Structure formats: structure tokens, C-alpha cells
Amino acid sequence: MLTVLFDGISYGMLLFVLAVGLAVTLGLMNFVNLAHGSFAMAGGYITVILVNRIGFPFAVGVVLAFFAAAALGALFERTLYVRVYEKNPLDQVLFTIGLVFMSVAAVDYVMGSSQQFVQIPSALQGQFHVFGIGMGKYRLLIIVICGLITLGLQLALTRTRFGSRLRAAVDDQRVARGLGINVGATFGITFAIGSGLAGLGGALGAEILGLDPIFPLRYMIYFLIVVTVGGGSSIIGPFFASILLGIGDVAGKYYVPTLGAFVIYTIMIVVLIWRPLGLFARAASR
Amino acid sequence: MARSFVIAAAIAAFGLAAVADTSLAQGTVKIGFIIPMTGPQQSTGKQEVAAVKLYMAQHGDTVAGKKIELIIKDDGAVPDKTKRIAQELIVNDKVTFLAGFGITPTALAVAPLATQAKVPEIVTAAGTSFITERSPYIVRTSFAVPQSCVPMADWAVKNGIKRVVTMISDYAPGIDAEKSFTAEFVKNGGKVVDAIRFPLANPDFAPFLQRAADRKPDAVFIFVPSGQGSIFVRQFVQKGLDKAGIKIIGPGDVVDDDLLNGMGDQVIGTVTAHFYSADHDSAVNKAFVAAFEKANHGMRPNFMAVGGYDGMHLMYAALKKTGGNTDGTALVNAMKGMSWESPRGPISIDPQTRDIIHNVYIRRVEKKNGQLYNVEFATFPAVKDPGKAAEKKK
Numbered sequence: 306m307l308t309v310l311f312d313g314i315s316y317g318m319l320l321f322v323l324a325v326g327l328a329v330t331l332g333l334m335n336f337v338n339l340a341h342g343s344f345a346m347a348g349g350y351i352t353v354i355l356v357n358r359i360g361f362p363f364a365v366g367v368v369l370a371f372f373a374a375a376a377l378g379a380l381f382e383r384t385l386y387v388r389v390y391e392k393n394p395l396d397q398v399l400f401t402i403g404l405v406f407m408s409v410a411a412v413d414y415v416m417g418s419s420q421q422f423v424q425i426p427s428a429l430q431g432q433f434h435v436f437g438i439g440m441g442k443y444r445l446l447i448i449v450i451c452g453l454i455t456l457g458l459q460l461a462l463t464r465t466r467f468g469s470r471l472r473a474a475v476d477d478q479r480v481a482r483g484l485g486i487n488v489g490a491t492f493g494i495t496f497a498i499g500s501g502l503a504g505l506g507g508a509l510g511a512e513i514l515g516l517d518p519i520f521p522l523r524y525m526i527y528f529l530i531v532v533t534v535g536g537g538s539s540i541i542g543p544f545f546a547s548i549l550l551g552i553g554d555v556a557g558k559y560y561v562p563t564l565g566a567f568v569i570y571t572i573m574i575v576v577l578i579w580r581p582l583g584l585f586a587r588a589a590s591r
Numbered sequence: 592m593a594r595s596f597v598i599a600a601a602i603a604a605f606g607l608a609a610v611a612d613t614s615l616a617q618g619t620v621k622i623g624f625i626i627p628m629t630g631p632q633q634s635t636g637k638q639e640v641a642a643v644k645l646y647m648a649q650h651g652d653t654v655a656g657k658k659i660e661l662i663i664k665d666d667g668a669v670p671d672k673t674k675r676i677a678q679e680l681i682v683n684d685k686v687t688f689l690a691g692f693g694i695t696p697t698a699l700a701v702a703p704l705a706t707q708a709k710v711p712e713i714v715t716a717a718g719t720s721f722i723t724e725r726s727p728y729i730v731r732t733s734f735a736v737p738q739s740c741v742p743m744a745d746w747a748v749k750n751g752i753k754r755v756v757t758m759i760s761d762y763a764p765g766i767d768a769e770k771s772f773t774a775e776f777v778k779n780g781g782k783v784v785d786a787i788r789f790p791l792a793n794p795d796f797a798p799f800l801q802r803a804a805d806r807k808p809d810a811v812f813i814f815v816p817s818g819q820g821s822i823f824v825r826q827f828v829q830k831g832l833d834k835a836g837i838k839i840i841g842p843g844d845v846v847d848d849d850l851l852n853g854m855g856d857q858v859i860g861t862v863t864a865h866f867y868s869a870d871h872d873s874a875v876n877k878a879f880v881a882a883f884e885k886a887n888h889g890m891r892p893n894f895m896a897v898g899g900y901d902g903m904h905l906m907y908a909a910l911k912k913t914g915g916n917t918d919g920t921a922l923v924n925a926m927k928g929m930s931w932e933s934p935r936g937p938i939s940i941d942p943q944t945r946d947i948i949h950n951v952y953i954r955r956v957e958k959k960n961g962q963l964y965n966v967e968f969a970t971f972p973a974v975k976d977p978g979k980a981a982e983k984k985k
Contacts, residue, residue, distance in 0.1 A: 312797045418633035420821050422853050430857075432831040441797075441829050512829075513795055515822045519631055558789065558798035566790035 308439050309559045310552060315444035317551020318451035319513065321544050323506035323524065324531040325458065326378075326499025328543040331532050333475045334492055336386070337394050339401040341503055341528055342521030343408035348374040348504025349516040350412060353421045363426050367508045374504020379497035386496065387489070405521045413518040421516045423508065447509055454502065459540050471495055530569065534576045536583020546576075546584055620657045620917055622906060623680035625673055625701075626691035626716070626899075628665035632816075634849055635693045635716050636665065639899035641887045646903035649882065654907050655915035662686065668693050670700035677701045681708045687917045688713055688906050691899075694816075695719040695763045702726040709919035711909075711926070715902035716895050719763040720771075720978030723946045728919060730926050730945045732905055732938075733898035734866050735976035736764045736814070737771030739842035742951045742971040743812070743864035744775035747840055752810045754784050755840075756803040759814040761788040768814035768842060771978055776812075784808055791816070796826045803837075804830060810838040813845055820845035821854045828857040838862065843965065846956055848893040851963045858963065861956045864971075866949045867894040867935040870964040879934035892934075901933045901947075905940070937973075946976045 327341040348370040356366040381404075389400050425443060433440045462468040474481040474488045482488055507516070514524065527550075535546030550569050557568030576584060624643060628636040640663055652659045662684060666673040673692070680686045681704060689705060690713040692698035698717040702725035705712035714722055714731040723729045747755065757773060759765035765788065773783050784806045789799050803811050811832070815823055824846070827839060839845065843865025846858060869880050869891050879900070883892040892900075905926055910917075912925040923945070930939030938949040951974045954965035 308801055309798060312795075312801065316795055316797070413629075413633070418637060419850055420819075420853065422821065422825065422855065424855065430829065431834070432829075439831060441831075443829060444797075512825065513797070515819070517631075518633075555795070555798040559802050562787045562789060562799060562802065 309556055311440050312444065313552030313555035314548060315441075315447045315551070316513070316555055317548040318448050318455075319506060319510050320527060320531055320551055321547035322451045322454060322502055323510060324528040324547065325454075325540065325543055326496075326501075326503045327528045328532045328535060328540070329495055329499045332536070332539075332543075333471070334390075334495070335475075336390060337397040337401065338386070339398060339525060340404035340408065340521065341499075342524050343405055344374045344378055344500040345503040345507035345510070345524070346408065346412060346516070346518075346520040347377055347507065348501075349423070349507035349511045349520065350416055350421065351504070352423050352508035352511065353416075353516065356423050357421075363423070363429075366423070367505060370508035371501045371505040374507070375497040375501030377504075378500025379493060381500075382493050382496040387493075390492075405525070408521060409518045416518070418518055421511065423511045423516075425512055443512060447513075450509065454505075455540065455544055462540055467491070467494070527569075530573050532583075534573050534583055536580070536585045539585055542583055542585030618656075618658055619660050620654070620688075620910060620915075621660045621662055621680075621684055621686040622688045622690055623677065623684060623686035624661060624663045624691045625666050625676050625680075625689065625697070626663070627668035627693040627697075628663075630667040630669075632668040632693045635895045637890075638849060638893055638896040639691060639693075639715060641883065641890065642892060642896035642899035643903050645883055645886055646900050646907075648886070650903075650907060654910045655913075657910065657915050657917075659907075666693075666697055668697060670696040673697035674700040674704065677704050681710055686710065687919075687922070690715055690902050690906065692717050695722060698722050698729070699725055702729060705729060711906075711919050711922050713902045713905060715898040717764075718767075720767050720976055723944055724979070727945075728923055730905065730923060730940060731947050732901040732940075733947070734894070734949070735946055735978055736767040736842060737978040738949070738974050738976050739864045739866065739951055740768050740772040740812075740814075741775045741977045742953065742974060743840055743842065744772050744781070745779065745971075746862075746864065746953050746969065747810065747812075748776065748779040748781050752781065752838065752840065754782050754806075754808045755810050755812050756785045756787065756806050756808045757783055757812045758787045758789070758799060758803060759812075760791050760816060760819070762791050762816075764816075765791075765814050767978060769812075772812050775977075796823050797830065800826055800830045800832060804832050804835060807835075808837060810840045813839055813841040815845060820847060821850045824854055824858050824861065833857070840864075843868070843894065843954065846965055848891050848965065849895075851956070851965070852891075854963070856958070856963075858956050859958060862953065863965065864951050864953050865894060865965070866951055867897045868952065868954050868965040868967055869893070870954075870959070870966055871935060871952070872967070873932075873934070873936065875932050876934040876936075894935075897933060897935050901935075901938065904931060904933070905929065939973075941975060944976065944979050946979065948973050948975050950974065 330336045330338045351373045352366040352370045355361040429443045470486050474491045535543035553572045554569045626636040626639050664676045693716045695717045698714050705728040706726040712729045718736045720735045757769050759769045839861045843863040848869040909922045909925040913921050927942040936950045951971040952967035953969040954967045957966045
């Protein structure tokens with residue numbers, strides 16, 4: 306029983322780290338970035354190359370995946386995304402979905418189409434048994450890492466100067482500029498961190514979610530569900546949404562396998578009927 | 592005046608070109624090969640195309656005085672697209688054969704066209720049992736899923752596996768696998784304690800595995816499309832099911848040769864039933880594997896590659912037998928009952944069902960020269976598709 310809960314939480318945590326960047330760009334910056342999954346995939350593949358081919362330790366590979374995906378995100382943001390911020394959402398969707406297809410084709414060309422696996426150290430394989438609950442070591446690691454990240458993000462957003470600048474820039478760009486806040490740089494850094502986290506999620510998640518060139522397409526829908534259910538105006542919203550969906554998904558599949566796949570969508574529909582703007586949405590300010 | 596002359600000239604030129612084209616076409620036989628080269632089933636396409644090209648490189652492009660022209664088309668495993676491409680190939684390119692078909696729905700989408708146009712449809716990948724019944728022009732060189740499942744059930748019962756949880760992807764071949772395995776297994780005194788079906792696009796197997804583990808079976812019978820098997824096996828180990836003494840059995844898609852080495856040592860000991868292993872011990876196969884790896888940067892051929900390779904052989908051999916006659920009905924008749932030695936072992940085409948008859952091997956994953964292989968240790972010779980045999984009896 307509790308094992309199901311445990312698996313659900315770890316799955317949800319993973320979803321959260323993967324989707325939090327999207328929550329920030331979509332919810333805070335009002336930018337529809339469907340290519341978010343591509344950065345996650347980039348992180349995963351970078352880890353595969355570093356760990357499997359070059360022989361870096363797993364931990365180093367994961368950390369580098371974060372920085373590499375963040376750098377990639379910063380590069381794309383400065384050169385491409387910055388041009389479509391002011392466009393209407395349809396243009397943004399077309400632009401980013403184009404990026405998705407390009408990333409799928411590029412990865413396929415370079416790395417091939419088969420499933421890739423990160424070789425995780427044997428110390429992380431297998432299970433602990435605590436009070437009769439079987440806990441996968443790797444899943445426990447995911448919960449710990451993702452929990453720390455969530456805490457760090459929440460503190461950064463509410464307690465630091467950068468966080469307040471970001472919130473100001475999101476609330477009203479013109480006033481923020483007038484106060485001397487460099488809105489472009491703030492958005493750029495935020496975007497890079499979001500992409501980096503996606504990369505980290507991709508690296509950690511390769512073991513559980515699999516990693517192949519269509520990764521960004523396959524998980525796009527999950528990321529979008531997390532953001533819509535959570536309401537895209539805070540970190541807490543998507544966090545609870547991820548956990549809820551993770552547990553719902555795992556429990557649904559465990560108890561009613563035939564209907565399991567629909568549980569996640571049912572949760573989404575119910576939540577959206579109840580709260581159309583998501584669980585933790587603020588009242589629209591504009 | 593000048594303009595109408597130009598138009599007339601253009602028409603004349605087109606006419607001539609068309610004449611030239613048909614005269615040329617008499618000397619060529621076109622094979623329309625439709626296979627997913629993009630999307631989730633891409634690995635199938637990659638393997639098949641590599642095998643088909645290898646066959647042509649080895650056997651030349653002239654058969655019975657005809658030049659073979661291979662037209663490879665990507666359908667992304669989308670049935671609507673497959674149907675449109677097949678139509679174009681039949682009407683515009685006037686192909687003699689249609690071949691390929693990565694998944695069952697794409698093979699079925701083309702069946703009515705094959706019947707209507709009397710074009711042989713050679714299925715080299717898709718594995719649902721009833722495919723060959725959908726058109727008298729369908730001939731299969733890949734496999735029927737129940738062919739592997741029924742021997743698996745026989746072997747399991749004889750080797751002390753009594754309680755099984757079946758876990759399958761919820762789509763036609765998966766259901767085929769579940770039904771054929773369960774029927775044979777129960778008949779021989781085994782017990783299926785739970786039957787789990789999960790959606791085809793399924794990100795995380797953990798909850799299903801947990802459910803299976805809680806039933807405490809001797810083994811889980813697993814069928815997933817090739818590609819997903821590796822995630823399944825890894826999560827199986829992560830969840831500690833192997834330590835609980837639960838075995839994995841099933842048709843060989845789970846331990847696809849193409850991906851086997853990437854799965855890691857956890858898969859060692861997995862027992863599956865299938866018709867092809869790159870490790871199959873025969874001179875024909877050794878030559879095939881060596882040539883395939885050499886032509887494809889060391890990529891190991893899997894069962895899909897063999898399906899494509901044998902498909903090409905079947906088309907070549909049929910043309911030889913008809914002496915270059917490209918009539919669809921004559922070609923299909925020529926294929927019926929044909930037998931030859933494939934890299935997978937001796938095979939033949941069942942004259943009644945136009946489906947393949949091949950040996951099914953029970954294999955165990957072992958490490959050989961630092962690489963993982965499915966090592967065959969028992970053989971069920973000349974297995975006909977039991978799915979159809981069962982239906983006939985009813």
C-alpha cells in the first residue's frame with residue numbers, strides 16, 4: 306500500500322522537476338514553450354554521453370546535465386525566444402513545436418532512435434525495506450533531490466532579491482523597467498534555470514521514463530497537465546499538482562489497471578471544472 | 592498559334608516520355624517498401640531497411656531478367672498515411688510488390704488495396720495473428736505472435752512455473768499474446784493469477800509491477816512492443832522482483848537484440864521464446880550477422896531485420912519461379928509452400944494461410960565475449976501459427 310504511495314510521490318516529484326521550468330515560463334512569463342521537453346531530453350542525452358561513453362561518475366554527469374541544459378536554454382533564449390516573447394500565443398506555439406520537431410530529428414540523427422540508458426551505479430539499484438515498505442533506492446534519491454530543489458526554488462522566489470525582481474518583472478514589465486530592473490536579463494536567467502532543471506529531470510528520469518528521440522513529444526502532455534492543474538503562478542501549485550497526479554497515476558494503475566491510464570486525465574478535468582485556473586491560481590490581475 | 596504549338600510539343604514530349612517509361616517499366620520490377628522510419632517504431636524501420644538493402648547488395652538487382660527497383664517510403668506507423676502511400680505506389684509507380692508494414696494497423700490498412708489491385712502484400716514486421724486472413728494477397732515473413740507464446744507456455748509448465756501474472760501492452764498483438772499464452776498455459780495445468788493490461792504509451796511500469804509482485808507469481812509473462820522491453824526489465828529489477836524469485840518469460844520482443852546490450856547485466860537469465868536470435872548457431876546466420884554489422888556500423892540485426900531480409904528473398908524467389916511474370920496472383924501462388932534456409936533457421940510459407948512456419952527457440956540471456964546474447968537452448972521445430980489453428984478447430 307505504502308509502496309504505491311512512495312512510487313507515486315517519486316513519480317510526481319520527477320514530473321515536478323521536469324515541468325517546473327515550464328510552469329515558470331508559461332505561468333510567470335506568459336510564454337508558451339512547448340519545446341520545454343527538448344531541454345529535458347538534452348539533459349538526458351548529455352548524461353548518457355558523459356556517463357556511458359566517457360565514463361564520468363553518475364553524480365557528475367547529472368550535475369553537468371543541469372549546467373549544459375541551462376547553457377543551451379540561455380543560448381536559445383537570447384538568440385531565438387527573445388524574438389517571440391511579444392508575439393501572440395499561436396506564433397509561440399508554432400515556433401516552439403517547430404523546435405521540438407527539429408530537436409527530435411537532430412537527436413535521432415546524432416544518437417540513433419533506440420532507447421538509451423544511463424548506467425546508474427549499483428549502489429543506487431535495488432530496494433530498501435523499511436516497515437515492510439519496499440522503497441527503490443533510486444526513487445528515494447529522486448525524492449530527496451527533488452524535495453531539496455523545490456525548497457530551494459521556493460526560497461529563491463520568495464526570499465531573494467532576484468526572486469522579487471522576477472515577480473516584479475512578471476507583474477508589470479513596464480513599471481519594473483522603470484524601476485531599473487533589467488527585465489531581459491531576469492527572464493533570461495529564469496529561462497536558463499528552468500531549462501537546466503528540465504535537463505536535470507531528464508537525466509534523473511531516463512531510468513524511469515526512458516529516453517529516446519521522441520521524449521519531448523511523449524511527455525509534453527504530462528508537463529502541460531502539471532502546469533494547468535497547478536495553476537502557473539507559483540512553485541507550490543505545480544508542486545502539489547505533480548504529487549497529486551503522480552500518486553493518482555500510480556494508484557490508479559495499481560488498483561484499476563484497465564482504467565489506470567485515464568486517471569490522470571480525470572483528475573485534470575475534475576480540477577479544472579472545480580478551479581478553472583488551476584489549484585493555486587491567483588485571481589487574474591490583468 | 593505559337594503558344595498552341597508549344598503546348599502540342601509539350602504534350603508530344605510527355606507522350607513520348609510516357610511511352611519510354613512504360614517500355615522501361617517492362618524491364619523493371621518495383622518494390623514499394625513502406626516502413627516507419629520516424630516516430631516510435633523507428634527502430635523497426637531502421638533494421639528492416641538495413642536488411643533489405645543488404646539483401647540487394649548481396650544478391651544483385653536483377654532477377655529473371657528484370658531489374659529490381661526498391662522504393663522505400665516512410666509512413667511513421669500511421670495507418671492513414673500507409674494507405675495513401677500504398678495507393679500512390681500502386682497507381683503512380685505501378686509497383687509489383689508492397690512490402691514492409693511496421694505495425695498491425697498499417698498492414699491492415701493496405702489489405703483491401705492489395706486485394707483490389709491484386710498486388711502481393713509482403714508483411715515483414717507486424718505480428719498479429721489475423722493479418723494474413725485479411726487479404727488473399729498477404730504473405731508474411733515476419734511472425735505471428737502466438738507462434739512464440741504457445742511454446743513459451745509449454746516450456747514454462749514443464750519447468751516448474753505454475754503461477755503466472757500476464758502483463759501486456761493493450762493493443763492487438765499484446766492481446767494475441769495474452770490469449771494464446773493463457774489458453775495453452777491453463778490447458779497444461781498452469782494458473783494465471785492476474786492479467787494486467789497497460790496502455791501502449793506508458794511511461795512508468797512501477798505500479799503494474801507492484802501489483803504483479805503482490806500476487807507472488809512464479810513468473811510474469813510479458814509482451815510489450817520492441818523498444819519498451821528494456822525499460823520494463825530495468826524497472827523489474829529496480830522493484831526487486833528478481834530478488835523475490837519471480838522470473839520473466841515471454842516472446843522475445845522484450846529482449847530485442849538491437850537493444851539488449853544497453854539493458855545491462857540485470858537481464859541475464861531472462862528466458863524467452865522467439866524465432867530469431869543474432870546468436871543463432873548456423874553458417875547462414877553467422878554470415879548474415881557479420882555482413883549486417885559491417886554494413887551498419889556494428890548495429891546488431893534483430894528479428895525485424897530478419898523479417899525484412901526474408902521478405903526480400905521471398906520476392907526474389909517468387910519472381911524467379913514465375914520466370915519474371917509480374918502478375919500478382921501468379922506471384923502469390925509461387926510463394927505458397929516455398930521453403931528455404933533463413934538466418935533464423937529453416938522456414939517455409941504455409942500454403943493454406945500464407946503465413947510463415949518457422950522454428951521457435953527457447954533462449955536465455957547470457958554474456959558471451961563481453962556482450963549480451965539470447966542463447967538458444969531448446970527448439971520447437973516448424974511451428975505454425977497456433978492462433979489460426981485454434982480458430983479452424985472451432
